[in-house]
Amino acid sequence: MILLDIKNLTLEIESNGVLVKALDKASLILEEGEIRALVGESGSGKSLIVKAISGALPPQWIVTADRMTWRGQNLLTMTRAERRKIMRRDIAVVFQDPVAALDPSATLQEQLTESIPEEFVAGTWFWQKRRSRLDIAHSLLHKVGIKDTEYCMAHYAHELPVDICQKFMIAMALVSQPTVLIADDPTRGMETNTKRQILSLFKNLNKTRDLSILFVSHDLVAISSMADTMTVLYCGQTVEDGPFQSVRKKPFHPYTKALMDSAPSFSPDLQPKSALIALGGTIPTLQHLPIGCRLGPRCPRAQKKCVETPVSRKINQHTYRCHFPMHLDDKGIL
Amino acid sequence: MLNTLVRYFNLIVITLFILLLISFSLAYFFPGDPYTNLTGKMLLADTDGPLAAAFREGNVLQQFWYYVQNLTMGNWGHSFSSALPLYDQIFQTLPATLELTFYASTLSLVIGIPCGMLAGFLHHKKTDYTFMSMSMVMVSFPVFWLALLLILIFSLQLNLLPMSGRLSLLYDIPETSGFVLIDIINSSHPDRDAALYDAIQHLILPTIAVSFITTAVFLRTTRRAIVDVMATEYIKTAQTRGLPFYVIFSRHVLRNAMLSILPLLAIQISTLVTNVMIVETVFSWPGVGHWLIQAIYERDYPAIRIGMLLVSSIVVFFAMSLECISRLIDPSRDNKKYA
The missing domain is CATH 1.10.3720.10 (MetI-like)
Known part of the structure; x- marks a missing residue:
C-alpha cells in the first residue's frame, strides 16, 4: 500500500521580487514497509521535501503539488488538527540539526517524556504515569545506544555531544511507534560504530515492526546497506527513481551515474591516488537556475533539447527524467 | 550557580562603590564648603566627630572613609532647607x-x-x-x-x-x-x-x-x-x-x-x-x-547628593538582581563564564 504519495511538489519562495522554485516538480512515493533513500547533494532540496511533508516550512514558502497524500488523505487541504494527529502517531521526523531542534531551556527528559503518547503510559495516578514514562524513555534510549541514560536525560541539549542529541531525536521520533520514519541525515556527526548501530536499529525496526523509512542522506554506503528503493534529487528536480540495485547498476540519468561514480567505495577497481570522477561546475544557486533540465550546463550528454524540462518516463519500476538517458538505445529499450 | 552569584555580587559591590565615590566627589564639585555640602552642618573649630577631624586635616582618603562609615551608620547629613536629618x-x-x-x-x-x-x-x-x-x-x-x-x-x-x-x-x-x-x-x-x-x-x-x-x-x-x-x-x-x-x-x-x-x-x-x-x-x-x-x-546639596546616591543604588540593585535571576534560571547561559 502506498503511504506517502507526492506528485509534482513545487516549492516557491519570493527572492528580490521574483518567485524562485526551490523544488521543481519533485515526486516521491513511499510504500508500506520499504526503506526509501532520498539522495542528493547539499542544497538539492532534500530537507525541503522533509519539511514540506512534516509541515515545518516557514509560512512564506508557497507549496503546490498535484498530489500530496498520506494514505489517500490530502495533506495540503486537511485541517491543522488532522495533520497534527498524523504527525503525532504516524509520521515521525528526525531533523538534520539536533541541537537546534531541541529546546535549549528544557532537559532532555522533559522533551522525551512529553513525546510519549498517552496510550502507552500505564497507571492511573500521576506518579505511576511518571514511572511508566521514565521506563519507556530508559528502554528506548538503551535501544538507540545511549548507555548512561540517567545522566543524559538530566541534562540540557547544549551540555551533551551532538551525536547523543541526535540519538535523542531518533528516540523521540520512535517513541510514538510511527508507521513512517523520515530521517533527515540521522547519522550525521556520528562515528562509524554508532552509525552502524543506528542503521541496524532502523533495519531491525523495518523488519520487525514494518516501519517504513524515508532515509535522507548523502552517505551512499549507508544507503546501499539498507535501502530498497532510491530517489535521486538534483537541484530541486527528481531525476531518477527506482529500486536501489537497478538505479545503481544501470542508472539512466547522467547525474545518477556521476553520483554513483563519485563514491569510491562503489568502484572496487579504483586505483590508489587516481582522480575521482566528478561533473564539472557546481550546483547552481537558487537565483541562477538553468531552465529546462537543471543539470543541463553540467551534463556531459546535454544537447539543445535539454532546455525543455524532460517529462518523467517509466521503464518497469524505474522512473527517470532525461531526454538522452544512458543504457538505452534510441527506441528507449534496455 | 555560585560562580554567577559571586560575579553579580562583585558587580553590585563595585558599582555601588563607584556611586559612593561620585556622591562623595559631589561635595567638592558643589559650590561652597565640602564639609557643609556633605553634612549640612558648618565646620567649626569645635565640631566633633572623625569626619570633621578628617576635613580639618584635609586628608581626602580619610574623609571618604569616614563618609562611608557615616552612611552605613545612618548618619546621612542634614538638609539645608529644613535642617532635619536626611535619613528620616x-x-x-x-x-x-x-x-x-x-x-x-x-x-x-x-x-x-x-x-x-x-x-x-x-x-x-x-x-x-x-x-x-x-x-x-x-x-x-x-x-x-x-x-x-x-x-x-x-x-x-x-x-x-x-x-x-x-x-x-x-x-x-x-x-x-x-x-x-x-x-x-x-x-x-x-x-x-x-x-x-x-x-x-x-x-x-x-x-x-x-x-x-x-x-x-x-x-x-x-x-x-x-x-x-x-x-x-x-x-x-x-x-x-x-x-x-x-x-x-x-x-x-x-x-x-x-x-x-x-x-x-x-x-x-x-x-x-x-x-x-x-x-x-x-x-x-x-x-x-x-x-x-x-x-x-x-x-539643598546634601539632599541632592543623598537622593542621587539612593535612587541610583536602588536602580542598580534591582536591575542587577533581575539580571542575575534571569542568568540563574537560564540553563543555556551556564556555559558563558563571564558577566
Whole structure:
C-alpha cells in the first residue's frame, strides 16, 4: 500500500521580487514497509521535501503539488488538527540539526517524556504515569545506544555531544511507534560504530515492526546497506527513481551515474591516488537556475533539447527524467 | 550557580562603590564648603566627630572613609532647607515612590505581557498591527505631557479624579509602614473605607501615567521574543512531533520567551524610576522624586547628593538582581563564564 504519495511538489519562495522554485516538480512515493533513500547533494532540496511533508516550512514558502497524500488523505487541504494527529502517531521526523531542534531551556527528559503518547503510559495516578514514562524513555534510549541514560536525560541539549542529541531525536521520533520514519541525515556527526548501530536499529525496526523509512542522506554506503528503493534529487528536480540495485547498476540519468561514480567505495577497481570522477561546475544557486533540465550546463550528454524540462518516463519500476538517458538505445529499450 | 552569584555580587559591590565615590566627589564639585555640602552642618573649630577631624586635616582618603562609615551608620547629613536629618526624610518619602512604582510596574506587566503574547502569536495579522501601532503611539508620549493631559481631562474637565497628592487631607491616617493602602487597611480610622476609596482615586492617574510607556515597551519586547521563539527550529520540531498547542506554549514557548524578556525588563527599571520621578513632580506625589526635585530647586546639596546616591543604588540593585535571576534560571547561559 502506498503511504506517502507526492506528485509534482513545487516549492516557491519570493527572492528580490521574483518567485524562485526551490523544488521543481519533485515526486516521491513511499510504500508500506520499504526503506526509501532520498539522495542528493547539499542544497538539492532534500530537507525541503522533509519539511514540506512534516509541515515545518516557514509560512512564506508557497507549496503546490498535484498530489500530496498520506494514505489517500490530502495533506495540503486537511485541517491543522488532522495533520497534527498524523504527525503525532504516524509520521515521525528526525531533523538534520539536533541541537537546534531541541529546546535549549528544557532537559532532555522533559522533551522525551512529553513525546510519549498517552496510550502507552500505564497507571492511573500521576506518579505511576511518571514511572511508566521514565521506563519507556530508559528502554528506548538503551535501544538507540545511549548507555548512561540517567545522566543524559538530566541534562540540557547544549551540555551533551551532538551525536547523543541526535540519538535523542531518533528516540523521540520512535517513541510514538510511527508507521513512517523520515530521517533527515540521522547519522550525521556520528562515528562509524554508532552509525552502524543506528542503521541496524532502523533495519531491525523495518523488519520487525514494518516501519517504513524515508532515509535522507548523502552517505551512499549507508544507503546501499539498507535501502530498497532510491530517489535521486538534483537541484530541486527528481531525476531518477527506482529500486536501489537497478538505479545503481544501470542508472539512466547522467547525474545518477556521476553520483554513483563519485563514491569510491562503489568502484572496487579504483586505483590508489587516481582522480575521482566528478561533473564539472557546481550546483547552481537558487537565483541562477538553468531552465529546462537543471543539470543541463553540467551534463556531459546535454544537447539543445535539454532546455525543455524532460517529462518523467517509466521503464518497469524505474522512473527517470532525461531526454538522452544512458543504457538505452534510441527506441528507449534496455 | 555560585560562580554567577559571586560575579553579580562583585558587580553590585563595585558599582555601588563607584556611586559612593561620585556622591562623595559631589561635595567638592558643589559650590561652597565640602564639609557643609556633605553634612549640612558648618565646620567649626569645635565640631566633633572623625569626619570633621578628617576635613580639618584635609586628608581626602580619610574623609571618604569616614563618609562611608557615616552612611552605613545612618548618619546621612542634614538638609539645608529644613535642617532635619536626611535619613528620616528619605524613609518618609521612599515608601510612596516604591508604592507607585510597584503598582505601575504590576499594571504594565499584567497588561503588557499578555497583549504582547497575543500580538506575537498573531504575528503580521490585524491584531498584531493594532497592538503595534497602539504601542508606538504610547511609547511616543512624553511622560510629563501625558501626566498634564490626564490631569486636564480627568481632573479639571471631567472632575472625576483628584489631581494631586496621595490622600485627601480629611483623612488623618497614622503612618506606620509608609505604604498608604497598607496603612489605611491597618488603621482603626472611623472612615477607613472612605479613606481607602480616596487613596485609590488618588493612585489611579499617577499609575496610569507611569505605566503607559512601560506597558508599551513590555508589549513590544514580549511580542518580539514570542515571534523569535516561534520561528526557531525547536518549536517547528515540537509542532512536527504533533504536540498540542497548549503543551508547546507552556513547555517551550513561554519559558524561552521569558528567558529573553527578563534581562530586557531589567534595563527598563531605570526608565521606570525616571518616569516615576517625573510623574511624582507633576502630581505632587510625596515621593523621593518629588522630594529630590524640590531639593534641586532649593540647592539643598546634601539632599541632592543623598537622593542621587539612593535612587541610583536602588536602580542598580534591582536591575542587577533581575539580571542575575534571569542568568540563574537560564540553563543555556551556564556555559558563558563571564558577566
